[in-house]
Amino acid sequence: MLLSLVKRPEQSKAMVYVSPIIALGLTLISGILLFQIMGVHPAQALYAFFVDPITTKYGWAELGVKATPLILIGVALSVGFRAGVWNIGAEGQLTLGAICGGGIALWLYQVDSVFVLPLMIICGVLGGMAWAAIPAFLKTRFNANEILTSLMLTYVATLLLSLLIHGAWRDPDGFNFPVSRIFSDSATLPIIWQGTRLHLGWILTIAAAIAVWVLMSKTIIGFQIKVIGQAPKAGRHAGFSVNRTIWFSLMLGGGMAGMAGLFEVAGPIGQLLPSISPGYGFTAIIVAFVGRLHPVGVFFAGLVMALSYLGGESAQITMNLPLAVTGVFQGLLLFFLLACDVLITYRLQFKFPVTSTRGSKHV
Amino acid sequence: MYDILIAAILTIITAATPLVYAAIGEMITEKSGVLNLGVEGMILVGAVCGFAAVHFTGSATLAILAGLGAGAGLALVFAVLVLGFQASQVATGLALTIFGIGVSALLGQDLVGIAYAGLPKISIPLLSSIPLIGPLLFNHDVMVYGSFMLVFAVAWLIKNSRAGLILRAVGDSHDAAHAIGYPVIRIRYLAILFGGGMAGLAGAYLSLAYSPLWVENMSAGRGWIALALVVFATWRPWRVFIGAYLFGGLTILQLHAQALGVGVPSQVMSMLPYIATIVVLVLISRDINKIKLNSPACIGKPFHPTS
Numbered sequence: 001m002l003l004s005l006v007k008r009p010e011q012s013k014a015m016v017y018v019s020p021i022i023a024l025g026l027t028l029i030s031g032i033l034l035f036q037i038m039g040v041h042p043a044q045a046l047y048a049f050f051v052d053p054i055t056t057k058y059g060w061a062e063l064g065v066k067a068t069p070l071i072l073i074g075v076a077l078s079v080g081f082r083a084g085v086w087n088i089g090a091e092g093q094l095t096l097g098a099i100c101g102g103g104i105a106l107w108l109y110q111v112d113s114v115f116v117l118p119l120m121i122i123c124g125v126l127g128g129m130a131w132a133a134i135p136a137f138l139k140t141r142f143n144a145n146e147i148l149t150s151l152m153l154t155y156v157a158t159l160l161l162s163l164l165i166h167g168a169w170r171d172p173d174g175f176n177f178p179v180s181r182i183f184s185d186s187a188t189l190p191i192i193w194q195g196t197r198l199h200l201g202w203i204l205t206i207a208a209a210i211a212v213w214v215l216m217s218k219t220i221i222g223f224q225i226k227v228i229g230q231a232p233k234a235g236r237h238a239g240f241s242v243n244r245t246i247w248f249s250l251m252l253g254g255g256m257a258g259m260a261g262l263f264e265v266a267g268p269i270g271q272l273l274p275s276i277s278p279g280y281g282f283t284a285i286i287v288a289f290v291g292r293l294h295p296v297g298v299f300f301a302g303l304v305m306a307l308s309y310l311g312g313e314s315a316q317i318t319m320n321l322p323l324a325v326t327g328v329f330q331g332l333l334l335f336f337l338l339a340c341d342v343l344i345t346y347r348l349q350f351k352f353p354v355t356s357t358r359g360s361k362h363v
Numbered sequence: 364m365y366d367i368l369i370a371a372i373l374t375i376i377t378a379a380t381p382l383v384y385a386a387i388g389e390m391i392t393e394k395s396g397v398l399n400l401g402v403e404g405m406i407l408v409g410a411v412c413g414f415a416a417v418h419f420t421g422s423a424t425l426a427i428l429a430g431l432g433a434g435a436g437l438a439l440v441f442a443v444l445v446l447g448f449q450a451s452q453v454a455t456g457l458a459l460t461i462f463g464i465g466v467s468a469l470l471g472q473d474l475v476g477i478a479y480a481g482l483p484k485i486s487i488p489l490l491s492s493i494p495l496i497g498p499l500l501f502n503h504d505v506m507v508y509g510s511f512m513l514v515f516a517v518a519w520l521i522k523n524s525r526a527g528l529i530l531r532a533v534g535d536s537h538d539a540a541h542a543i544g545y546p547v548i549r550i551r552y553l554a555i556l557f558g559g560g561m562a563g564l565a566g567a568y569l570s571l572a573y574s575p576l577w578v579e580n581m582s583a584g585r586g587w588i589a590l591a592l593v594v595f596a597t598w599r600p601w602r603v604f605i606g607a608y609l610f611g612g613l614t615i616l617q618l619h620a621q622a623l624g625v626g627v628p629s630q631v632m633s634m635l636p637y638i639a640t641i642v643v644l645v646l647i648s649r650d651i652n653k654i655k656l657n658s659p660a661c662i663g664k665p666f667h668p669t670s
Contacts, residue, residue, distance in 0.1 A: 005449075086453055138641070144648045147400065147453070148591050152637040155584050163630035285457055322472045324579075327465025334458035335440065338450035346449070 005346040015344045020290050020297075022343075023336035024304070030332050040319060048318050049311035049325075059310065061196030065268055066309045069094065069260035069280040071302035072205045074287035075212045075295050076256035080249035082216075082293050083229040087250055089135065089150025090257040091281025092157035093128040097258025098265045099161055100127025102272045105187035105265075106169055106180055116186045121262055128258015129251050131157060136250040140243040146250070154281070162274050169272060180272035189267040201263035206299075208256060213295040221248065257281060278309065279327075286334045305330065369498050371615055376499075376507060377573055379611030381406070381565040383510040385589035386596070386603045387517055388434075388561025393593055394521070395554035396534035396661035400456025401441055402562050403586025404463020409434040409566025411471040414577040418474060423482055427506065427567050434563015435556045437463060442555040446548050449665050464580060474577040481575040482506060506568045513561075518600035530554065534659030537666045547666055562586065584637065591640045595647050597657035606643075613639055 031049070032042040053059045073090045080087045087093075101124030108116050134153060138144040162178070171181045189199035216222035228235040228245045236242065264276055287305050291298030312326030385402055392399050413430035417423060441459050444450040482504035491501040521527035529550060532540045537547045565585070570577050588610060596602035617632040648654055 088457060134641075138645055142645045142649045143651050143654070144641070144644045145591075145594065148587060148594075148644055149641050151587050152584070152591075152640050155637045156634050159630040159634050163628055166630070167628065282461060286461065289454060322469055324465050324468035324472065327461065328469055329465075331458055331462025331465050334454070335444065335462060338444055338455050338458060339448045341450065342448040 004349050005342065006349045008345060008347055011344050012347075015341075016292060019340040019343060020292070020301070020337055022340045023290070023333055026336040026340075027329060027333045030336075031329060034325070034328065038321075040321065045315060045319060045321065048315040048321075050307060052318065053307065053310035053314045058196050061193050061198040062310055063303060063306050064198045064202045065196075066306035067302040068199075068201045068205045068263055068267075069277070070284050070287050070305050071299055072201075072208060072260040072263070073253070073257045073281060073284035074291060074298040074302055075209045076253045077284055078288040078291065078293035078295070078298055079212060079216065079225060080253050081229075081288055083225040083245045083249050084232070085246050085249035086147045087132065087135070087150050087253040088147055088285060089132070089152075089154045089281070090253060090284055091277060091279065092150065092154030093131045093254040093257035094261035094264070094277055094281045095154070095157040095161050096131040097124035097128040097261030098272065098276050099157075099164065099261075100124055100130075100258070101262030102180065102183075102265045103169070105183040106272070108187065109181055109184050112184070112186050114186065116184075117189070117266070120187060120266055121259060124258045124262025125255045126258070128254040128256070128261065130254070131258070132250040132254025136247050139250075140246055146246070150250075161272070161276070165272055165274055171271075178274050182271045183266060187266060188270055189263065197268050199263070199267040201267050204259075204263075208259075209295045209299055212252075216295070225249070257284075283309075283330055286330055289334060290337055365495075369495070371619060372499055374615045374618060375608060375611040376503070377611075378614035379607040380507050380510045381568045381573060381585055382589055382592060382607035382610055383514065383565075383604055384506075384561045384568065385565035385586060386592040386607060387513055387600060388558040388565075389589055390593045390596070390598055390600065390603055391517065391530070391561075392554050392558030393662055394530050394534045394598060394659055395551045396537055396659050396664065396666075397445065397551055397555055398452050398456065398663045399438070399441055399459070399555060399558055400453060400590065401437070401459025401463065401586075402558075402589050403582055403584065404460035404467075405434040405437045405559050405562035406566040406569070406582040406586045407463045407467035407580070408437050408470075409563030410570040410581060411467040411474065411566075411577055412563070413567030414474055414477075414479065414570040414575075415470065417479055417571060418477060423505075423571065426571055427564065430563040430567025430571075431560045432563065434566065435560040438555050438559020438562070441559070442552050445555075445665075446551055449667075452663050452665075460586070468579045471577045471579065475579070477576065479571065479575045482572045504572050506564070506572060509564075514600050514604045521600065531659070534661055537661050537664070541666070541668060547668070551666075562589075565589070588636060588640050591644050594654070594658075595643050597647070597653065598659065599657075610636060610639065 031046060035042040035045040054063060073094065077087060077090060101120040104120045104123050105116070131153060135146040135149040138149050139146045165178045165180055169180045171179055189201055192198055192200055192203060224235065224240040225245055227238065228240055228242060232242065260280065261276065265272055269276060283305055287298055287301045290304070291301035308326050308329050312323050315321040315325065316323050385406055389399065389402055409430035412433035413426045416429035417426035437459060441455055444455045445452050484502055484504055487501040491497040521530070529545055533545060533547050533550045541547045566582065569581055574581065592603055592606045595606045613636050617635055620627060620632050
């Protein structure tokens, strides 16, 4: 019996939505196998991973805390991915947002004013945009591949943060630890659910996701982005500028990643540290794909990925499992998703070998 | 002064060797018309498997083979997704890197903090006692010699052999190659596996000779630098080699600047290779015609035998 792929007459709408669910199922099955190999009881491990973290009010709030940067960046990246602009340096743009917004908090640490926080958010967004402007400029002006330039800038951003924290921005009362001052109350995002860490960023994230949804489905810019992504030649004929699309995608991605970085340091972290993100900028790439490059999908995919972070921490505490399991799960999910996506344009057909198959050609 | 010079050049060689392996491997993959962005992930998996093999068996040979096999194994996953399932090459490559970082951290969690003496040096008798040239060229571990031979072999094969011609044909026009009767998909599988194996060797070199130890994420972006090197070299093996050594030279600046008392923070020095990568990419990509002339024409495009 042979399994073969037969092209569908047209793309299957249903498979677009079913594919992530199959991929999630396959990831869970691989998880069971993985835990078996590691010598852990699978049911117990899966419970610790996916159920235990959300059995409390605090856990649900933490889900929102972790999902905030993932959704924020994932929504923005999905716009770029639709246009064929591969900004994979969101992690660096996030870091620059934290540096620029956090820098304001350190500069104005004695100022008690309601304007500090908005100023921080604006500077965080501008910082992320400035960092994303480099690959945008190099791409549009010099044709340099944005994948490589944006990624290289991520390493530079991390080193820049380390430089500042080991130097000028080190907490003067911090016993020489490489951390900044703790932000003042007026430089910290207000908590929106008492007794948890869920902060104002969550609401702003949902607002941003809705804004991008409107942008993509209701405005001419959204239409141009989709056309340029799917049929660049047709787009150019219609007079849509490819360069403007590149700039727009990267500015949106950089701005929202910068905002996410600022939310992290002004929210759950509350100061600048050498490491401010467990790879949110990279995980957001998976979030964008699993969410089908659509804001609503990205919202749910962000929650699932946030759960994988929480689960990793919970399994580490309760079952002594390594934190790296989270990364493996996230990678597996994207693999399975990419494999399942073949079902959108193809369908599986079981072929039974018939006699005289000499002529059949399998490539 | 003489000793410092020798030491400096030796640092360049050790820094350049992993880049040579990874970039030559990726160059072959790209020559076949496939862009694999998962080099970083394959390097890490090669590094951890190589180190694990030497830790548990004590055999350096097995360790190198383990690195090779691990890199190729991960590349096989990529090949199946991209060639078998027609998945997007960019997205699958990114997935490979994310997965490789996670898997290597998971596999290597018990290997952190273990020391290894490093690959033994093989001095070539007589030749290694020539002043200057001897210690520079004839007193290395087997993987450095291997990297020289790899560049020679690949350069010669691409230019002069039938296999090299077929590889280029598949990468430049898969439809024409298919029409003539070459098995496009099978050749691409082989090219991807070769690229993965070489990335695995680059990783093994890092954990067996360069550091030699295992730390999470120890490749520190070398996979991405290798990808940039291929563009910089306009898909030519000897230029890949030269590019790798230029980058090796940058690393040495980083290592020796502080020893020489240069008042620049270490973080700024560490930024150099990444900034240099960007600068080099800009310089080479500026001329669109140059890239178009040299890059494999089918790079990144999926191949459907029926259409």
